[in-house]
Amino acid sequence: MHITRKRPDTLRGPAENFTGTVWLDEIAAPAAPSRLRMFNVHFAPGAHTAWHRHPHGQVLHVLEGEGLVQRRGGEAESIRAGDTVWIEPGEWHWHGAAPRSFMTHLAVVEAAEDGTTVEWHEHVTDYPA
Template sequence: MRVSPPPRPTAVAPPEWVTGAVWVDEIAAPEGPSRFRADSVHFAPGARTVWHRHPFGQVLYVTEGAGLVQCRGGEVRAVRAGDSVRIAPAEWHWHGASPTAFMTHLAIQEVAEDGTEAERGAPVTEAEYLSGPKSTR
């Protein structure tokens, strides 16, 4: 058994990756032959990622609050604590808090062999974001 090094301090998400206030706590980072990554991501109300995709997909597990998730071409889905979402490899998507509630999720993905975690796309527009289910507002 190997004990992980002390966790990094909570980081503010880079502004080119999010709209609004978002914080990230690293849980597991790729080390050695493993390419597994897990983060706990905390979104303030109205905050969300930009459109992005992961080479091997992503699993989101909502631990607190209420949020929204959308895959390109699909409907905006409401998510709440206890929900899991699986994003397919290379599928463009975004996720974040609802307009009126904080949301925290675990983000779990495999990093590509070249170190690529995700490809960034355009910011999610207000119209895209607000087209979600009314029950989350």
């Protein structure tokens, strides 16, 4: 067992992967053989990810606020505090805050054998207003 009492510094979401103001807090990145990665992600109103996918899928659990999530080819769907979203392995998607609301979610992924957790693509061009 290991208890972490000091968290890594909060990091700003890089502009190449996010639109708007996003803050990332690493919650879990245990040593091998574990491949679990967990972040607490804080989105300002209208902030969101670029299109991306995960080799083993992703779980999002909304802690507060309202947001949106969309899979490629589908409609943007509303998500709210208490909602949990399962995103299939390899499924292109984006997620973030609703246009007029902050949103915080836990993001849980499993790294691939080579250590990668995400493949980033282009920015969202038709974000709902």
